[in-house]
Amino acid sequence: MKHAALTGSYLLERLARVPARVEIASEFRYREPILDPSGLFVVISQSGETADTLEAIKLAKAQGLATLALCNVDNSSIVREAARTLLLRAGIEKGVASTKAFSAQVLSLWLLALYWGQARGLLAGERQTRELAALRAVVSVMQVQPGVHERLHRLSKRYLHGHGFFFIGRDLFYPLALEGALKLKEISYLHAEGYPAGEMKHGPIALADAELFTIALMARSTLYDKVKSNVEELSARDATIIAITTEYFELADDIIQIRAYDHPMLEFFEMLVVVQLLAMEIAIRLGNDVDMPRNLAKSVTVE
Known part of the structure; x- marks a missing residue:
């Protein structure tokens, strides 16, 4: 949820100029926080029962403070506690490792x-038209491309060992790197970290x-x-590079090619599908249950 929040912070500051x-x-x-009573306190939860979020x-x-909850479960504890709610309406999230709820959280924060x-009068004319067109295109962007999925299935057999994964990105793609690393470690049990x-x-x-x-x-x-x-710096030190990009990159050991877009959020959502599928394919090859990973609970109700 914090990765969705971080993505949302980029969007809120960029599009609405809201700190x-x-x-x-x-x-x-x-940490005994000092809060601005004129601010809006936004909490994000899939289940609506997350103990530390509820206490926050x-x-x-x-x-x-005024409060707003982004939540996927109506009538949950967090929904009842918040003054206002944006329901994600992503449907039941059966797997422990949240996928569609994260997508819905980011989309809701973008909205x-x-x-x-x-x-606030900051979005109008051509810029507003461009943003809304990109927003409407997300549904088609997130449809799994059979060729990409097949490539991820084939590639996954090469990445079942090693001493870890680095997911790296900049700007909006830094929180996506964090999310990609989280999904991989949750269901494959391999060490993975996201970095700017x-x-x-x-x-x-x-x-x-x-x-x-x-990655x-x-x-x-x-x-x-x-x-x-x-990436060139990493390649010079002999790291194995898997590039998720729109075009050929000569230093990549493997390339997962996505479609070209004229809006960063469309690249974001297609890359989101790719990192989730990569984690799934690696986990399946390792013989893991991707829906019920070990040691994880669907709803964290204790601190």
């Missing part, structure tokens, strides 16, 4: 950013070798040359 700060609920209530919204209400941007691509040289690059698998989210629409430079 947004992301908090981890399990840490929030224990109670604390915010006690300090006089919220567009609504506030329009209400620009931070690799500040320590993590020390781990680079042929057994470090780097590079190389969005053409967003800081492509910067990400390319970061």
Whole structure:
């Protein structure tokens, strides 16, 4: 949920010019936070029963903040606690590792950013038309491309070992890198981490070798040359590179090619499908139950 919140913070600041700060609920209530009583406190939960998130919204209400819940379950504890609710309506999420709920959370936050941007007079004319056209296109973008899925199935057999995965991206694709790493570790039980691509040289690059698998989210629409430079640094240190991109990249050991788009959120949503399918294919090859991963609970009701 925090990865959706981080994505939403980029969108809210960019489209609506609303300052947004992301908090981890399990840490929030224990650091004695100072809140602006004129602010809006937004909580995000799939189940609506997440204990630390529920306690966080109670604390915010006690300090006089307006509250808004993004939730997938009507009449859940968080929905009842919040002053206002945006129901995700993603349907029952049967798997423990949330997939469609994350997609719905990001889409809802994008809608919220567009609504506030329009209400504040910041979105109009050609820019508004472009945003709405991209929003409507998400449904077709997220349809699984059979050729891409088949390629992921074939590639997955190469990535069942090694000492870990780095998912890297910039801007909106940094929280997507975090989400991709989370999904992989949840269902494959392999070590995976997400990093801002620009931070690799500040320590993590020390781990680079042929057994470090780097999943590079190389969005053409967003800081492509910067990400390319970061990947070149990793390749020079013999890291194995799996590039998710729209075009050929000569330093990639494997390429997962997505369609070209003129809007970063469309690249975001197609890459989202790719990283989820990659995690699923690797987990299946390892013989894991992707719907019921070990040690995880569907709803975290204790802190």
